[in-house]
Amino acid sequence: xxxxxxxxxxxxxxxxxxxxAGVSAMTVSRVVNxxxxxxxxxxxxxLAAIEKLNYSPNSAARSLAAGEATQIGLLxxxxxxxxxxxFLIGALAAARRAGCHLVLEACEGxxxxxxxxxxxxxxxxxxxxVILPPPLSEAAPVRAELxxxxxxxxxxAMGLAPENSMNVRIDDFGAASAMTRHLLELGHRRIGFxxxxxxxxxxxxxxxxxxxxxxxAGLDLKDMPVEQGYFTFRSGIVATERLLDRxxxxxxxxxxxxxxxxxxxxxxxxxxxxxxxxxxxxxxxDTQLATTVWPELTTIRQPTAAMAETALNLLLAGLRTxxxxxxxxxxxxxxxxxxxxxxSSGPPPERSSAR
Amino acid sequence: xxxxxxxxxxxxxxxxxxxxAGVSAMTVSRVVNxxxxxxxxxxxxxLAAIEKLNYSPNSAARSLAAGEATQIGLLxxxxxxxxxxxFLIGALAAARRAGCHLVLEACEGxxxxxxxxxxxxxxxxxxxxVILPPPLSEAAPVRAELxxxxxxxxxxAMGLAPENSMNVRIDDFGAASAMTRHLLELGHRRIGFxxxxxxxxxxxxxxxxxxxxxxxAGLDLKDMPVEQGYFTFRSGIVATERLLDRxxxxxxxxxxxxxxxxxxxxxxxxxxxxxxxxxxxxxxxDTQLATTVWPELTTIRQPTAAMAETALNLLLAGLRTxxxxxxxxxxxxxxxxxxxxxxSSGPPPERSSAR
DNA sequence: CCTGAATATGGTAGCGCTATCAACTATAGA
DNA sequence: TCTATAGTTGATAGCGCTACCATATTCAGG
Numbered sequence: 147x148x149x150x151x152x153x154x155x156x157x158x159x160x161x162x163x164x165x166x167a168g169v170s171a172m173t174v175s176r177v178v179n180x181x182x183x184x185x186x187x188x189x190x191x192x193l194a195a196i197e198k199l200n201y202s203p204n205s206a207a208r209s210l211a212a213g214e215a216t217q218i219g220l221l222x223x224x225x226x227x228x229x230x231x232x233f234l235i236g237a238l239a240a241a242r243r244a245g246c247h248l249v250l251e252a253c254e255g256x257x258x259x260x261x262x263x264x265x266x267x268x269x270x271x272x273x274x275x276v277i278l279p280p281p282l283s284e285a286a287p288v289r290a291e292l293x294x295x296x297x298x299x300x301x302x303a304m305g306l307a308p309e310n311s312m313n314v315r316i317d318d319f320g321a322a323s324a325m326t327r328h329l330l331e332l333g334h335r336r337i338g339f340x341x342x343x344x345x346x347x348x349x350x351x352x353x354x355x356x357x358x359x360x361x362x363a364g365l366d367l368k369d370m371p372v373e374q375g376y377f378t379f380r381s382g383i384v385a386t387e388r389l390l391d392r393x394x395x396x397x398x399x400x401x402x403x404x405x406x407x408x409x410x411x412x413x414x415x416x417x418x419x420x421x422x423x424x425x426x427x428x429x430x431x432d433t434q435l436a437t438t439v440w441p442e443l444t445t446i447r448q449p450t451a452a453m454a455e456t457a458l459n460l461l462l463a464g465l466r467t468x469x470x471x472x473x474x475x476x477x478x479x480x481x482x483x484x485x486x487x488x489x490s491s492g493p494p495p496e497r498s499s500a501r
Numbered sequence: 502x503x504x505x506x507x508x509x510x511x512x513x514x515x516x517x518x519x520x521x522a523g524v525s526a527m528t529v530s531r532v533v534n535x536x537x538x539x540x541x542x543x544x545x546x547x548l549a550a551i552e553k554l555n556y557s558p559n560s561a562a563r564s565l566a567a568g569e570a571t572q573i574g575l576l577x578x579x580x581x582x583x584x585x586x587x588f589l590i591g592a593l594a595a596a597r598r599a600g601c602h603l604v605l606e607a608c609e610g611x612x613x614x615x616x617x618x619x620x621x622x623x624x625x626x627x628x629x630x631v632i633l634p635p636p637l638s639e640a641a642p643v644r645a646e647l648x649x650x651x652x653x654x655x656x657x658a659m660g661l662a663p664e665n666s667m668n669v670r671i672d673d674f675g676a677a678s679a680m681t682r683h684l685l686e687l688g689h690r691r692i693g694f695x696x697x698x699x700x701x702x703x704x705x706x707x708x709x710x711x712x713x714x715x716x717x718a719g720l721d722l723k724d725m726p727v728e729q730g731y732f733t734f735r736s737g738i739v740a741t742e743r744l745l746d747r748x749x750x751x752x753x754x755x756x757x758x759x760x761x762x763x764x765x766x767x768x769x770x771x772x773x774x775x776x777x778x779x780x781x782x783x784x785x786x787d788t789q790l791a792t793t794v795w796p797e798l799t800t801i802r803q804p805t806a807a808m809a810e811t812a813l814n815l816l817l818a819g820l821r822t823x824x825x826x827x828x829x830x831x832x833x834x835x836x837x838x839x840x841x842x843x844x845s846s847g848p849p850p851e852r853s854s855a856r
Numbered sequence: 857c858c859t860g861a862a863t864a865t866g867g868t869a870g871c872g873c874t875a876t877c878a879a880c881t882a883t884a885g886a
Numbered sequence: 887t888c889t890a891t892a893g894t895t896g897a898t899a900g901c902g903c904t905a906c907c908a909t910a911t912t913c914a915g916g
Binding site (some may be wrong): 188 | 897
């Protein structure tokens with residue numbers, strides 16, 4: 147009749163499982179984590195006990211005992227909300243699995259001192275590593291500040307990673323090429339391109355991919371009108387207006403992200419153009435916006451949630467090796483993209499181009 | 502020369518602070534948490550030590566020792582991504598402060614069995630409480646399942662809370678009235694209203710608020726065309742088409758959320774109507790979409806992040822009292838909304854209405 | 857100046873888990 | 887058969903913090 151102690155009634159612990167399986171707590175722990183060096187029969191007994199008792203490990207205790215990182219920072223600026231929510235979903239899943247907390251910090255400003263300031267708040271919060279989704283992945287002030295504070299970080303969706311840094315991305319070049327080939331296969335020969343914000347190297351990669359596919363098809367770059375955009379809806383409106391005002395208007399527009407593609411759809415409608423019969427419009431990212439507008443956008447799907455998960459895991463791995471003594475193996479991970487064909491793309495109108 | 506033990510080098514603990522302040526660890530703990538029953542001079546000594554050593558408590562240890570809830574579920578369906586990201590930001594901030602983890606679970610389906618299934622996954626994950634953002638806050642299968650599993654929950658943005666349940670909301674009725682008055686003050690006398698999805702009681706509340714303001718102004722409800730929408734962009738297109746096809750077209754459209762308002766803007770543009778010169782359009786929620794479209798939407802701002810925070814804290818408080826023995830004081834919290842006037846609303850065109 | 861409550865502090869014992877190392881058992885080789 | 891060697895398992899001791907109770911201190915009022 148020991149006193150009930152502080153244990154919240156009904157909590158199942160490793161001890162309970164150990165007793166039920168006739169092994170020690172340590173063995174249960176081993177089975178739960180990777181299970182290296184545990185005899186098969188033992189493992190099964192433990193797993194059965196876990197199943198029977200409906201045991202689930204207490205992550206607080208786990209990270210306390212293991213002395214693992216518990217606070218991972220996530221500095222976000224103002225990407226599309228659709229991107230952010232997907233990103234958070236992925237990051238949260240990974241964080242929970244790793245038993246660490248996500249510390250969010252907004253960084254709205256574009257100015258260097260604002261970015262530095264936002265970053266500095268991490269240093270004082272004992273954050274052990276930071277995840278940098280775009281466009282902050284390439285913000286020099288942020289990275290300088292982290293460097294100074296000795297906080298490791300992993301960047302996400304940086305098109306071109308510098309020397310040795312942790313980065314998670316997709317093959318922007320390849321994806322843009324694939325999309326361009328899709329348009330060429332539909333029969334388009336005059337394709338307008340809206341570039342992304344030059345402050346992100348993925349913009350350049352996507353443009354390069356577009357160019358490569360055009361050249362590979364033996365077409366003349368001169369026939370491809372290109373406008374500068376900044377990944378925002380507003381910039382998409384301006385760029386599209388310019389593209390359509392050209393004497394030789396394109397039969398298809400490839401926008402470097404969905405926001406600009408959605409803007410292009412709006413402009414086309416306002417001009418009485420039917421999408422895709424009169425004009426094909428495609429985007430990039432497959433954010434929620436792509437399926438919100440009508441017609442739904444043909445686009446490139448980035449596995450945003452998976453990228454966030456990968457980034458967090460990469461960071462934690464880096465932190466572990468760093469703690470183990472030597473510097474982490476600086477790594478880059480490239481995940482798969484997917485070409486999603488929806489209703490906004492189709493063959494060009496009969497009388498090719500120019501109207 | 503004791504061996505360094507497992508402590509990650511350089512971690513500051515309560516012990517360190519206690520030593521530095523010349524008190525016991527327990528006193529430090531008291532100062533950090535609320536600080537009841539600590540002499541002022543002592544508290545200051547401790548705070549000084551904390552400052553000097555740059556101490557920040559280890560949340561894993563904290564929640565382990567306190568035996569607090571560590572896993573809070575968040576069941577989301579498919580609200581606008583903008584809403585979800587804001588919501589997650591607020592919930593995460595509160596979760597970190599409370600030292601608990603957010604367990605996300607998607608529930609895409611609308612069918613009862615799908616919803617029940619998604620909910621059930623929480624029961625097996627030892628989630629101690631669940632947050633239900635809209636539209637799930639009112640999904641009967643979800644609530645039934647939680648009830649059955651004995652898991653407490655808090656609903657968010659439920660327009661009308663049943664008997665005794667935890668709920669966090671804004672005054673939808675008042676907000677809709679305020680928006681309607683804004684339109685009336687601009688001079689509009691024929692206002693079209695697009696209702697929200699009937700599966701959420703906030704839709705009814707917003708409609709009631711609209712009606713109340715109309716009646717209070719002594720206007721005839723017959724002059725106010727009303728269409729049913731479902732909170733989606735697509736439904737907004739259909740509803741707007743119908744409103745503008747009426748023989749007596751409205752000079753202003755009040756959509757029950759921003760997605761539908763954005764759709765209304767799109768339809769207006771396609772018909773060559775200038776917003777707001779020819780047609781005023783206003784929304785509700787102030788999601789990112791409101792500032793993405795052009796012109797930016799006049800709308801009602803819900804403090805989404807704050808609502809998420811409030812919801813989590815309410816839930817944790819409920820959990821605490823429940824653990825303390827008796828049932829929680831079931832509570833409802835109403836936060837403030839804000840009328841945001843942007844460019845999409847203006848006075849009606851000269852020759853009133855009908856064209 | 858003393859008593860008794862109220863208020864402040866400290867000591868101890870865990871919370872649930874895992875690192876560490878020692879002990880043990882199987883497999884292989886001499 | 888007996889030692890090496892690898893592969894398994896368990897006992898112990900914390901991780902950093904707080905609940906709980908015991909003790910020390912204060913400050914009325916008698």
